[in-house]
Amino acid sequence: MKPISDFLRKLTSSREWSLWWESSNSSDELTRVTLALALIFLAIYWCAWVFIKKQGAAPPPPGPRGLPLLGHLPFLDPELHSYFADLARIYGPILQLRLGSKVGVVVSSPALTREVLKDQDVTFANRDVPEAALEAAYGGSDIVWTPYGPEWRMLRKVCVREMLSSTTLDSVYALRHREIRQTVSHLYSQAGSPVNIGEQTFLTVLNVITSMLWGGTVKGEERTSLGAEFRQVVTEMTELLGKPNISDFYSSLARFDLQGIKKQMKGLALRFDGIFNSIIEQRMEMDKEGGSGGGKDFLQYLLKLKDEGDSKTPFTMTHLKALLMVSSSPFILFCF
16 A cells, blocks of 8 residues: 555645645545545546547648747748648648647648538638737628628628629629729820829729729719728728738737737728718618619618518628628738
8 A cells, every 4th residue: 555655645746735645544544545546547547538539530631840839930931822832742732730829721732622612611611710800890790700600691692692693783783884984084084194004903993892882872072082081991901901910820819919900900990880880871861862872782782681681690780881891802802
């Protein structure tokens, strides 16, 4: 029994436990032996459980070794697509990268891409929402960041079957046609003079998107001023969304917002929300007065869907604003 007692003394090093152990008399010897055997059994059980779990789990994909705590973050190249292609030549079409406290898996073959995005799309549908996107997309209430489930299916139905259906897109054709004609007329008026095609294309994309969003609601100088503010806010949002955020790589640090990105994005989201509220109020007033505003737009369709939504999974005003934000995503991608 003495070896077991010595083992327990080493196993239990807290001061309170040691005082209890030394003060016990010989009559407690049986109790101490029983406790020792129980602890040994638990230790063996735990080791066996860990071993079996490791044996049954699929091995992780190969990948380069990173640094402690930082992982592979210091080695990432700005040209990620080229960098990942180089890693794929070394480690194969599927590889693992540890980025801070997060683990990323890179797939680079058509077969694996099809497996992830099509065959097993439900399994891979959910994702971590970046801190900046949480603020920009009304807490992740849009179709991009909403977890897979009834709410996501409702948003997908609104986007695919209603908002972006052939009928709806045909109904806003006049708005797109108007913006393209204005761009062509402007280019003709600049004949013989140098033209910044990149800037003009940038403005045309902006005008086409805002016209489809609310072009039938806001007109004239007000539409021009709202478009200018929209452009400025989206440009600033794009910079924040593209900036690496330490909160996204270390979840425990997210509450501190060390880089201030969340705070900045919250301010921009409030400005965006102000734009949406102003336009929504105008459309609702026009609908009360029975006016069409000179043409339909996405906003009119979304307001109608909100009023006629399913009671089980309602389409709320927050969803509406989040989808308006998503509808401007082609413009955001163009900014990149």
